[in-house]
Amino acid sequence: MKQTNTHLLIKYRMPALLFTLLCVVSIILPYASVGENSIRIFTLFSLNDFAKTMAGLYIAGVICSLVIKVLVMVRPIKSIARMALVLDVISAGSYSVLLFGSKSILDKAGIFDAGFMVKDFGIGYWLGLVMAYVALTFTMKLCKISTGYIVLTWLSIIWLFPILWIVLTSLRAESGYYVGYFIPRGFTLDNYKALFSKTSVIPFGKWWFNTFIVAICSCIISSMIVLMTSYVLSRVRFSWRGSLMRVMLIIGMFPGFMSMIAVYNILKGAGLSQSLGALIVVNVAGAAMGYYICKGFLDTIPRSLDEAAIIDGATRFQIFTRVTIPLSKPIIIYTVLTSFIGPWGDYIFPSMLLGDKQNSYTVAIGLKWMTDFRRINNYYTQFAAGAVLVSIPIVILFVALQRFYVEGLSGAVKG
Amino acid sequence: MKTINNKNKNGLVNVFKEGSLFNRLSFLIMGLGNICYGQIIKGIMFLAVEVMYILYMIRSGVNNLAGLTTLGTKQQGMVIDETQGIYVMEAGDNSMLILLWGVVTIVVSAVFLLGWYLSVRSGYEAYKTVKSGKKPANFFAEIKSLANQNIHIAFLTVPLLGILIFTVTPLIYMILMAFTNYDANHQPPGNLFDWVGLANFKALASSTGALAATFWPILAWTLIWGFVATFSCYFLGIFLAILINSKGIRFKKFWRTIFVLTMAIPAFISLLVIRTMVGENGILNVLLQQWGFTAQPLPFLTNGTWAKISVIVINLWIGIPATMLMTTGILMNIPAELYESAQIDGAGKVKTFIYITFPYMIFVTTPYLITQLIANFNNFGVIFFLTEGAPLSLNYYKGAGKTDLLVTWLYKLTTTNKDYNLAATIGIVIFVISAVFSLISYSRSGAVKNEEGFS
Numbered sequence: 001m002k003q004t005n006t007h008l009l010i011k012y013r014m015p016a017l018l019f020t021l022l023c024v025v026s027i028i029l030p031y032a033s034v035g036e037n038s039i040r041i042f043t044l045f046s047l048n049d050f051a052k053t054m055a056g057l058y059i060a061g062v063i064c065s066l067v068i069k070v071l072v073m074v075r076p077i078k079s080i081a082r083m084a085l086v087l088d089v090i091s092a093g094s095y096s097v098l099l100f101g102s103k104s105i106l107d108k109a110g111i112f113d114a115g116f117m118v119k120d121f122g123i124g125y126w127l128g129l130v131m132a133y134v135a136l137t138f139t140m141k142l143c144k145i146s147t148g149y150i151v152l153t154w155l156s157i158i159w160l161f162p163i164l165w166i167v168l169t170s171l172r173a174e175s176g177y178y179v180g181y182f183i184p185r186g187f188t189l190d191n192y193k194a195l196f197s198k199t200s201v202i203p204f205g206k207w208w209f210n211t212f213i214v215a216i217c218s219c220i221i222s223s224m225i226v227l228m229t230s231y232v233l234s235r236v237r238f239s240w241r242g243s244l245m246r247v248m249l250i251i252g253m254f255p256g257f258m259s260m261i262a263v264y265n266i267l268k269g270a271g272l273s274q275s276l277g278a279l280i281v282v283n284v285a286g287a288a289m290g291y292y293i294c295k296g297f298l299d300t301i302p303r304s305l306d307e308a309a310i311i312d313g314a315t316r317f318q319i320f321t322r323v324t325i326p327l328s329k330p331i332i333i334y335t336v337l338t339s340f341i342g343p344w345g346d347y348i349f350p351s352m353l354l355g356d357k358q359n360s361y362t363v364a365i366g367l368k369w370m371t372d373f374r375r376i377n378n379y380y381t382q383f384a385a386g387a388v389l390v391s392i393p394i395v396i397l398f399v400a401l402q403r404f405y406v407e408g409l410s411g412a413v414k415g
Numbered sequence: 416m417k418t419i420n421n422k423n424k425n426g427l428v429n430v431f432k433e434g435s436l437f438n439r440l441s442f443l444i445m446g447l448g449n450i451c452y453g454q455i456i457k458g459i460m461f462l463a464v465e466v467m468y469i470l471y472m473i474r475s476g477v478n479n480l481a482g483l484t485t486l487g488t489k490q491q492g493m494v495i496d497e498t499q500g501i502y503v504m505e506a507g508d509n510s511m512l513i514l515l516w517g518v519v520t521i522v523v524s525a526v527f528l529l530g531w532y533l534s535v536r537s538g539y540e541a542y543k544t545v546k547s548g549k550k551p552a553n554f555f556a557e558i559k560s561l562a563n564q565n566i567h568i569a570f571l572t573v574p575l576l577g578i579l580i581f582t583v584t585p586l587i588y589m590i591l592m593a594f595t596n597y598d599a600n601h602q603p604p605g606n607l608f609d610w611v612g613l614a615n616f617k618a619l620a621s622s623t624g625a626l627a628a629t630f631w632p633i634l635a636w637t638l639i640w641g642f643v644a645t646f647s648c649y650f651l652g653i654f655l656a657i658l659i660n661s662k663g664i665r666f667k668k669f670w671r672t673i674f675v676l677t678m679a680i681p682a683f684i685s686l687l688v689i690r691t692m693v694g695e696n697g698i699l700n701v702l703l704q705q706w707g708f709t710a711q712p713l714p715f716l717t718n719g720t721w722a723k724i725s726v727i728v729i730n731l732w733i734g735i736p737a738t739m740l741m742t743t744g745i746l747m748n749i750p751a752e753l754y755e756s757a758q759i760d761g762a763g764k765v766k767t768f769i770y771i772t773f774p775y776m777i778f779v780t781t782p783y784l785i786t787q788l789i790a791n792f793n794n795f796g797v798i799f800f801l802t803e804g805a806p807l808s809l810n811y812y813k814g815a816g817k818t819d820l821l822v823t824w825l826y827k828l829t830t831t832n833k834d835y836n837l838a839a840t841i842g843i844v845i846f847v848i849s850a851v852f853s854l855i856s857y858s859r860s861g862a863v864k865n866e867e868g869f870s
Contacts, residue, residue: 103707117707146663155655156673159732163676165698166688178696180705225577228570236567244571251582253849255793255822258842259585261829265515266585285581288574317562317569345681348795352830364683368800371687380691387688391680398679399672406744 007078012142017069019135023062029124034112051105054094061091081143088139092132170384177380191385204386210276211344211362217280219340222287226335230294231320252289257348274357279350283343297331333401334408341394363390430539441538445531448538452545456554461534468527476520483517486510487607511603518588593839599832615840629812637820641792644730652738653776660746674736682733686800689729716802719817726818730797749775785856789849795822821845
């Protein structure tokens, strides 16, 4: 028999077999018990189709896996081991599903008078669940497949759960905040239509458009300001450069909205309050303070390029437009992205500036307004639809431009 | 401003000693130096600035500054109108506006002083040029220089004006407010408020009273939250990045995108959504009961201790992908030789992490970590959208809750309570905290810059 095998790590076949054996043993141990009343997994077969399928998958899975793993002991071949892997995934998966499904199965069938809780699972279930995962781990190692997939799968489920929920809610036909189930009974696009209908109390289309205008204007102007400030601070050495950077650092340590009352009064004095223009002005005014990351990137562009251009007779302004900007694509995209996302989701200043002028609301205030406890029951599904609509542009932008985001950020971290 | 003047004090003294009579006179009449040495347009502009400033000061500036000392003396009230024989409302002084205009005047004066300084210098430069037998640059040449050696003036004027008007001026105004009694009981225009010195700071720091009983627990929670939130996201984010980057994992981009998805959704949306999910009737409680994990709905955000743990855990959902994305780039930059030599020495995965990956990460990301720490002390979004500081506490000053951070308390003090003086005081406290941690960061950054030092 060949002891070395390039496709398998055969030192793991023994533990893989052993832990599957423990799974098989767990089948005959008690599955669940409430008080005196105790059942084994076989009881599930007589309940409903779902229970039958899951229990069947588990039992068949572990027994077949055991047989195959014995086979692997004799003949360590990649394709056979892969079969064991599939079976282990099935058994671990079906037992995980039963962790969440057992209560409804057992309660519907009326097995326990007092009702079933997770703490009532017996030694058979817990042993089976844990061993199924341990066996899966060893089988993966045997097949030289990273066990990280198990962790990643579970983490992905947790991370996608809220996203899935809000998307499903936005498509839900039944209105209301409280529903006792995850997957809607009926699907509809009415929630989306309601947001834009003329009769709706919620001018969501207007809100969306307001936010878009504010975000686009703020984004263009702030990006230019950040780029210009960073360029000057990175490339030009003037006498008050150091003091300017120190002063901006110190100012930046005060919480931004501490002074919002004063800003409000100043804007009121300028006749701008309660308007979107005021919002843009406020977003843009402090933009230069966010020069730090951009400057960190510009610092990495070799100065010799500037010097060469100066010898060729270029002015500083020409260097900025013809040398620096073409070389700064990642950081420009990063800056544009962050300065678009910022105003898009900003809440504090809009809420303070716009007050009760609902027509000028941005989506952040609007959506927050919809989740207020007095309104949540009426508007929850519409809120979900709104949330999806607000997220979509950003998600597309972000996922598409991810690479630049990382490049911009890691340049600055090393700064 | 002050630093500039101090640094160049010699400059001004020098101008007075070495400069011509016109230079000396330009200390009083701005632009005289320039006009006499051929830069007529520039000189006239300087002069115009001075005239405008003087007019402004005569018309309102002096009054504004005088108002700062008292913040208004005449309270709004009913007075008898002799001609009609009835009581009429007579407008009083508005302390808030007096303070605001006072601050504006101070800022305008500061900008004027800067202009004055520049004009004196500029006149002296022109004098020196003429003395050395050359012709001083004409106005158009100076405009042209804005695109070249003076590009910093062209590029920074607008951004700095924005900061001056919408950040510095309001900031000075608010800092001054911390030394007044502008609270809910002293609201203009009905009432006046006045300077009270350090009374607000004393009230917060004392050992008795509702304010102190709110301030200290909130400060403690802010610090705890900052550290726990930062480090939990940091380590778990690194863990996730290493996991996705490890050799055996395929479809790296796919996994990364799943987590980036949560980062891409605007934070206020995910927070509002999660808030509705963990409410008493939210889907999470519904499912937990359906699955048989709990018989009663869990008080995720309604019980003080639960809420504190919940916000930290929910923050992981947002924070881990961010760290993951950031550290991915850095992980790839770790020199491969380090890993190779470790492998030759027979180090396992854990040892490689402890002795290579981890020290390298800490070394490179310390500034990021401290920035994150400060950002988390001021993490308005997570707390505001998840709990709004709730659950409220009866022991706390009106409206403050158990999960309130200093910033969210500041927000409440400004928007609902209208205790602006306290809000300003807390803002200063936050500034002090941020400054302390930034100082630590900067004292370390020398080591960070010297990346070659790591091996």
